[in-house]
Amino acid sequence: MNESSRDFLIALWLISGKGAIGNRGYERVYAGAIGNRGYVKPMSQTPVHAKIRRLYVPDANYFITFVFQNRASILADPQNMALFRATLRTAKEYHPFTMRAYVFLADHLHLLIFIPTTTNISKLMQSVQRNFTRNYKAAHGIPQPIRLWQRGFWDHVIRNEQDFANHFHYIHFNPVKHGYVTRPTDYPYSSFHEYYQRGWYTADWGATQPDEIAHLSFE
Numbered sequence: 561m562n563e564s565s566r567d568f569l570i571a572l573w574l575i576s577g578k579g580a581i582g583n584r585g586y587e588r589v590y591a592g593a594i595g596n597r598g599y600v601k602p603m604s605q606t607p608v609h610a611k612i613r614r615l616y617v618p619d620a621n622y623f624i625t626f627v628f629q630n631r632a633s634i635l636a637d638p639q640n641m642a643l644f645r646a647t648l649r650t651a652k653e654y655h656p657f658t659m660r661a662y663v664f665l666a667d668h669l670h671l672l673i674f675i676p677t678t679t680n681i682s683k684l685m686q687s688v689q690r691n692f693t694r695n696y697k698a699a700h701g702i703p704q705p706i707r708l709w710q711r712g713f714w715d716h717v718i719r720n721e722q723d724f725a726n727h728f729h730y731i732h733f734n735p736v737k738h739g740y741v742t743r744p745t746d747y748p749y750s751s752f753h754e755y756y757q758r759g760w761y762t763a764d765w766g767a768t769q770p771d772e773i774a775h776l777s778f779e
């Protein structure tokens with residue numbers, strides 16, 4: 561079974577309602593979104609910058625931004641959100657990467673990922689965009705071609721540990737930056753919760769813009 565048809569079956573499975581948010585299987589996917597589970601002991605007293613240092617692997621970390629065409633709020637619909645996550649997970653099986661941080665907003669999303677040399681980043685990104693468009697059309701019964709994504713994607717090769725840390729925090733602060741919530745902990749669709757549970761963040765982190773990301777502005 562090729563990637564497209566497999567993704568299509570996942571789309572059908574989601575449409576049937578079995579993949580609804582809160583479903584046990586879906587939660588398992590959610591929990592597994594961050595690589596290296598158990599890599600860092602929960603609630604350790606190590607400073608956050610030292611923990612981030614352990615996540616940073618030189619040369620192949622990317623900060624990636626996808627934007628929906630005309631800034632449509634596609635992912636405001638929980639079913640579309642579930643569909644996107646399933647698509648990303650399938651793409652990962654064919655084009656392996658390690659998720660370090662993510663935030664999915666209604667009209668765009670940011671990823672911080674480690675890509676091994678055996679994975680072609682362009683193919684990975686094309687896989688995500690094309691297969692999500694296909695799954696979205698199937699889910700909504702749209703027969704004609706549609707443009708769902710703004711052309712291309714923005715990527716930034718992470719230069720060093722500090723750059724990695726800055727983008728890591730940028731992603732987790734993003735729901736506040738875009739006015740969705742007043743604290744990152746109140747927004748469900750980001751990896752903030754994974755790291756909060758590990759003790760990397762406090763519950764009130766990001767209530768004001770952290771100094772280290774003040775100079776960053778992508779989306």
Ligand code: NI
Pocket residue numbers: 665668670734738778779
């Ligand atoms: Ni953003």
